Amino acid sequence: MKKFLIALGLSFVVLIQGVFADALKNSLTNILHTKDSSGMVNLSGVSVGAKPKQRAIKRVKSRPASTIIGRYNDGKPVHKREADKYIKKATKGKIKDLDLLPKKQRLMVLKDLQRMYAIKHFKSRPKTAVVAIVNGHTIHKKSVDNYLQQVTKGKVKDFDRLDKKQRLLLIKDFARPIVVQENIEKNLTEIEKDAVLSQVWLQKQRATIKVTNEQMLALYEATKAKALAANPQAQIPPYISLGDKLKNEIIEKEIMTNLMKDVNITVNFDNNETQQNREDNESSVKLDTKETK
Amino acid sequence: MTQFKKLLMVATLGLFLSTVSILASTAGTVNGMKITVEEANKALRVLTKGKMTWAKLPKEGRKQLIEMMAPSKLVAAAARKQLTAKEKQAALAGFWMQKKMSKIRISDKEAKNAYNKMKKVAKKMKSKKKIPPFSKAKNGIKAQLAQEKVVSKLMKKAKIKLK
Numbered sequence: 442m443k444k445f446l447i448a449l450g451l452s453f454v455v456l457i458q459g460v461f462a463d464a465l466k467n468s469l470t471n472i473l474h475t476k477d478s479s480g481m482v483n484l485s486g487v488s489v490g491a492k493p494k495q496r497a498i499k500r501v502k503s504r505p506a507s508t509i510i511g512r513y514n515d516g517k518p519v520h521k522r523e524a525d526k527y528i529k530k531a532t533k534g535k536i537k538d539l540d541l542l543p544k545k546q547r548l549m550v551l552k553d554l555q556r557m558y559a560i561k562h563f564k565s566r567p568k569t570a571v572v573a574i575v576n577g578h579t580i581h582k583k584s585v586d587n588y589l590q591q592v593t594k595g596k597v598k599d600f601d602r603l604d605k606k607q608r609l610l611l612i613k614d615f616a617r618p619i620v621v622q623e624n625i626e627k628n629l630t631e632i633e634k635d636a637v638l639s640q641v642w643l644q645k646q647r648a649t650i651k652v653t654n655e656q657m658l659a660l661y662e663a664t665k666a667k668a669l670a671a672n673p674q675a676q677i678p679p680y681i682s683l684g685d686k687l688k689n690e691i692i693e694k695e696i697m698t699n700l701m702k703d704v705n706i707t708v709n710f711d712n713n714e715t716q717q718n719r720e721d722n723e724s725s726v727k728l729d730t731k732e733t734k
Numbered sequence: 735m736t737q738f739k740k741l742l743m744v745a746t747l748g749l750f751l752s753t754v755s756i757l758a759s760t761a762g763t764v765n766g767m768k769i770t771v772e773e774a775n776k777a778l779r780v781l782t783k784g785k786m787t788w789a790k791l792p793k794e795g796r797k798q799l800i801e802m803m804a805p806s807k808l809v810a811a812a813a814r815k816q817l818t819a820k821e822k823q824a825a826l827a828g829f830w831m832q833k834k835m836s837k838i839r840i841s842d843k844e845a846k847n848a849y850n851k852m853k854k855v856a857k858k859m860k861s862k863k864k865i866p867p868f869s870k871a872k873n874g875i876k877a878q879l880a881q882e883k884v885v886s887k888l889m890k891k892a893k894i895k896l897k
Contacts (some may be wrong), residue, residue: 640815701808
């Protein structure tokens with residue numbers, strides 16, 4: 442019985458193994474037929490015995506040192522030797538030939554050289570030079586330089602050191618008051634101008650005139666007496682409530698007194714339109730201002 | 735010679751006629767400054783509500799009117815003489831700007847946009863200044879925008895030539 446059981450077990454194991462082997466074979470053949478998407482390098486095409494291929498190196502033919510590679514802003518040529526020297530210094534001797542660099546870097550070297558040249562050979566225009574014309578008004582370098590110094594807080598003092606874009610911006614900013622002034626001249630009438638300037642002048646005068654309490658009190662008392670003389674039952678406001686009014690009145694009076702001092706007023710009483718000479722005209726009268734006050 | 739005489743005669747006649755026309759319109763003078771009949775009539779129009787003219791005004795009235803007009807003439811002359819060029823320029827520019835700005839309207843929306851922009855910039859710059867609420871800043875922003883509009887309009891028209 443024991444022998445029979447062992448034989449049966451062995452035959453079962455042999456049968457099962459065949460089944461598993463088939464599954465493994467199937468999965469492997471599937472892998473072979475499907476495209477690898479794992480990102481691993483496929484070395485199947487590599488021939489191990491083959492000789493390594495040498496990558497072709499593009500040999501650059503270096504130009505002679507005297508070659509002109511560009512121009513400075515004043516038209517002078519930029520020679521290759523200058524660029525070579527510059528690269529050698531910049532790369533600490535690692536690169537000595539401009540032609541070894543790609544085009545982009547060669548251009549950068551040229552621009553650097555041009556910039557350095559411009560700084561070294563910079564020539565500012567004289568202070569009296571006209572740097573711009575705005576609506577026909579000439580703008581001199583001196584005034585723009587001063588403005589630039591003001592705007593940059595002393596960091597930049599020379600208009601000619603700015604590039605074209607910056608120059609235009611600065612001139613636009615500088616020209617604002619000029620353009621505004623031009624419009625004022627065009628658009629304001631003489632009457633308007635007189636009115637505005639008179640206001641400013643009066644304000645200035647008011648600020649300079651000092652009024653004492655005694656003056657204010659004296660005016661108050663005088664006004665009060667006048668009012669009571671006209672109407673004994675008139676209600677007089679208290680002194681404190683009239684403070685500013687009294688002060689302004691005194692100031693105005695003082696300004697007018699100063700203005701009308703020694704003033705010479707003449708009035709034309711003639712209706713005749715063909716009057717020829719005011720001084721000869723009997724109907725013209727000179728007024729004594731002291732009388733008219 | 736005869737041609738020269740003719741020219742001189744024409745010139746003298748022209749000068750005579752122009753002097754007549756100038757003097758004819760003079761109502762009075764204040765320290766040599768002329769007050770024209772036109773100016774006097776303008777003042778009378780305001781004072782008498784158009785009821786009186788210089789021609790109809792009696793002697794005493796004329797005298798009073800010229801005396802009344804004298805201070806403004808004197809103030810204007812003093813202002814022109816005593817104010818510095820800078821003061822004059824600033825005063826006239828301020829007045830002109832106000833005049834121009836009064837014609838420009840800035841909407842609340844424009845002001846709000848500008849306010850938000852300013853707020854953003856202040857935040858970016860980490861400004862420690864307290865930003866007032868829009869309701870308080872609105873009028874100031876509107877004035878600023880109007881001023882910018884006036885000036886930029888002018889600058890657009892300006893002919894700028896760099897040398």
